[in-house]
Amino acid sequence: MAIRRFWVTLGAIGWILLAPLFLTGCQPAILKTQAAQTSQIVLAILSDPKTFNPILNQEFPHIFLFAFEGLTKEDGITGEVQPALAESWQISPDRRRVTFTLRENLQWSDGHPLTADDVVFTYGEVIFNPDIPSDQKDPLRIGESGAFPTVRKLSDRAVEFTLPEPFAPFLRATSNIWLVPAHILRPTVEQRNRDGDPLFLSTWNTGTNPANVVTNGPYLIESYDASQRVVFRRNPYYWRRDDQGNRLPYIDRIVWQVVESTDTQLLQFRSGKLDIMGDSRPVRSEYFSLLKREEQRGRFTLEVGGPWSGTTFLSFNLNRATNERGQPLVDPIKSKWFNTPEFRQAVAYALNRDAMVNNVFRGVGVIQNSPVSVQSPYFLTPEAGLKVYDYDPENAKRLLESVGFQYNAQGQLLDADGNRVRFTLLTNSGNKNREGMGVQIRQDLSKIGIQVDFQPIAFNTLVSRLTNSRDWDAHIIGFTGGVEPHSAANLWTSTGGSHNFNLGPQPGQPPIQDWQVSDWEREIDRLFIAGAQELDETRRKAIYAEFQRIAQEQLPLIYLVNEVALMAVRDRVTNLKYSGLPTWGLWNIYELQLAEN
Numbered sequence: 001m002a003i004r005r006f007w008v009t010l011g012a013i014g015w016i017l018l019a020p021l022f023l024t025g026c027q028p029a030i031l032k033t034q035a036a037q038t039s040q041i042v043l044a045i046l047s048d049p050k051t052f053n054p055i056l057n058q059e060f061p062h063i064f065l066f067a068f069e070g071l072t073k074e075d076g077i078t079g080e081v082q083p084a085l086a087e088s089w090q091i092s093p094d095r096r097r098v099t100f101t102l103r104e105n106l107q108w109s110d111g112h113p114l115t116a117d118d119v120v121f122t123y124g125e126v127i128f129n130p131d132i133p134s135d136q137k138d139p140l141r142i143g144e145s146g147a148f149p150t151v152r153k154l155s156d157r158a159v160e161f162t163l164p165e166p167f168a169p170f171l172r173a174t175s176n177i178w179l180v181p182a183h184i185l186r187p188t189v190e191q192r193n194r195d196g197d198p199l200f201l202s203t204w205n206t207g208t209n210p211a212n213v214v215t216n217g218p219y220l221i222e223s224y225d226a227s228q229r230v231v232f233r234r235n236p237y238y239w240r241r242d243d244q245g246n247r248l249p250y251i252d253r254i255v256w257q258v259v260e261s262t263d264t265q266l267l268q269f270r271s272g273k274l275d276i277m278g279d280s281r282p283v284r285s286e287y288f289s290l291l292k293r294e295e296q297r298g299r300f301t302l303e304v305g306g307p308w309s310g311t312t313f314l315s316f317n318l319n320r321a322t323n324e325r326g327q328p329l330v331d332p333i334k335s336k337w338f339n340t341p342e343f344r345q346a347v348a349y350a351l352n353r354d355a356m357v358n359n360v361f362r363g364v365g366v367i368q369n370s371p372v373s374v375q376s377p378y379f380l381t382p383e384a385g386l387k388v389y390d391y392d393p394e395n396a397k398r399l400l401e402s403v404g405f406q407y408n409a410q411g412q413l414l415d416a417d418g419n420r421v422r423f424t425l426l427t428n429s430g431n432k433n434r435e436g437m438g439v440q441i442r443q444d445l446s447k448i449g450i451q452v453d454f455q456p457i458a459f460n461t462l463v464s465r466l467t468n469s470r471d472w473d474a475h476i477i478g479f480t481g482g483v484e485p486h487s488a489a490n491l492w493t494s495t496g497g498s499h500n501f502n503l504g505p506q507p508g509q510p511p512i513q514d515w516q517v518s519d520w521e522r523e524i525d526r527l528f529i530a531g532a533q534e535l536d537e538t539r540r541k542a543i544y545a546e547f548q549r550i551a552q553e554q555l556p557l558i559y560l561v562n563e564v565a566l567m568a569v570r571d572r573v574t575n576l577k578y579s580g581l582p583t584w585g586l587w588n589i590y591e592l593q594l595a596e597n
Contacts, residue, residue: 038253039253040252040254042275044258044265048258051205053205055126056132058135063230065589070176071086072084072089072174076588085179096166099154102114102119106239109214109215117182119153120182121186122180128148131507133201135496135497138490141493142165147164149161149164149167149170150162168533176487185200210222218590221233231256234252238590248590248591249590249592254589262284262432270294275572282308283566285361285364300569301571303567305580306579307563309480309580310562312368315557316423316556317335317501318335318338318339329512334473337423338474343403345389346400347396348558349393350445351440351445351558365561366562367560371557373481377537389558400413412451413448413450423474425454426456429458483581486528493528501557523550524550571595
């Protein structure tokens with residue numbers, strides 16, 4: 001994600017109420033003992049991390065929020081690019097050379113110097129390596145050829161990037177590339193396994209001893225217990241200091257509990273077992289009234305940051321390729337439906353998103369119509385020409401019938417060949433907003449004769465099916481947002497590693513055959529290239545406006561409801577800077593402090 005990152009019966013309710021007792025066990029005693037010895041905060045995550053290797057990450061949230069940094073960083077309030085591991089940069093008059101100067105005396109968490117060699121290694125030998133699949137490549141592909149910059153060391157603290165042409169998103173792209181240590185990982189890039197793949201692809205997986213994962217961010221990994229928790233410990237070599245010269249971060253330990261239900265997370269927060277709720281995904285809007293009433297008694301604050309910058313969408317599998325055995329990745333009957341634009345548009349018209357706002361989000365949500373975050377200066381409003389799909393089931397039926405679909409006597413939708421229209425919709429279990437939207441989508445589409453088999457599954461399983469086997473019909477998931485549209489190149493460009501609605505061949509995966517790219521996908525590719533080349537802001541806005549028009553006309557992603565950024569924080573946690581812009585509410589975690597009780 002990030003690949004960003006996403007929205008019963010009486011017996012089931014009873015299980016939810018009892019779940020904290022089973023999930024936490026003796027944990028409170030352990031955590032209280034640790035808290036007495038050192039400063040710490042306890043957070044929650046819905047599922048285990050998939051990797052400890054920042055280059056191979058495809059999920060959000062992830063451990064790298066705590067443990068790694070890049071040359072630059074985006075300010076979570078203004079969205080501006082700020083210095084991070086690089087203290088400054090210079091851009092040549094022709095805009096094709098960018099020279100970064102690293103901070104003095106940078107160190108990795110093992111005490112080894114962090115130098116320009118690590119920058120050249122990360123970019124030149126890892127990110128730009130064709131044998132290493134990484135979503136971090138896509139925002140750095142430049143021009144029609146998709147060429148990468150070249151990078152060279154000028155001194156231990158200076159490194160120069162040469163771009164094949166001016167590239168407007170370059171500085172912002174470097175904020176999403178986490179540097180990795182050459183002195184540890186270079187051998188894994190150079191050495192190969194029996195299949196000819198770099199050992200790097202299997203390095204720093206979740207079975208790795210955390211002590212062997214060398215970081216450069218405010219924290220390092222102290223321990224990992226699968227299905228229980230990740231514990232982060234203060235990195236003694238982290239570079240940031242406060243105005244008095246004290247080394248940051250202030251808080252010694254972060255405990256990231258694996259709690260596979262937001263309902264259970266709520267119970268744990270209310271009982272005092274969690275210090276923060278909603279740091280990686282906004283607090284569910286249905287909790288708003290309850291938490292607001294309990295603020296004073298519970299000694300916490302419910303932070304409200306406006307519309308969240310992330311997006312949530314429904315997507316169909318448009319992939320018409322076959323696997324290595326010549327078998328279609330998608331059932332050809334379903335593929336014909338999914339690849340009909342009118343079918344996707346009809347589905348969009350059939351979804352009652354106003355009801356989603358009221359029923360799933362309890363009124364604390366905003367209908368989303370664009371792939372660009374509402375905070376971005378490139379966001380296109382409906383008033384300026386963005387197509388929207390207001391709830392209109394009768395129009396949905398007319399669209400379907402116009403392209404050959406028909407209804408039987410029972411009101412069931414059939415295609416032109418008489419096949420019942422039925423598909424499976426997936427989302428990640430434990431995310432109650434997405435589960436709620438899935439239930440409503442099933443109900444809404446039944447009203448136009450479509451049968452939806454809704455199946456929440458484990459997040460890691462969902463990601464594997466989207467990115468590896470490609471075995472899926474439709475899914476609900478989210479994507480991280482921000483002010484720069486090009487940051488979504490890995491999702492929207494046809495060669496992107498997160499172009500899941502029509503994912504092409506990927507390094508290290510079994511080959512696929514007969515993969516097809518549509519004309520509108522190629523046009524989006526062209527627009528992303530043009531938008532990156534253009535330095536004039538007015539013309540850039542026009543380019544990304546056209547991208548949004550195509551995205552809303554073709555609807556590979558049907559946008560649903562955007563959450564309002566909500567995060568519940570214990571009053572003892574201070575120095576928090578919260579807004580709806582960053583995808584992570586604790587973006588300034590190195591500045592957080594704990595007040596005396």
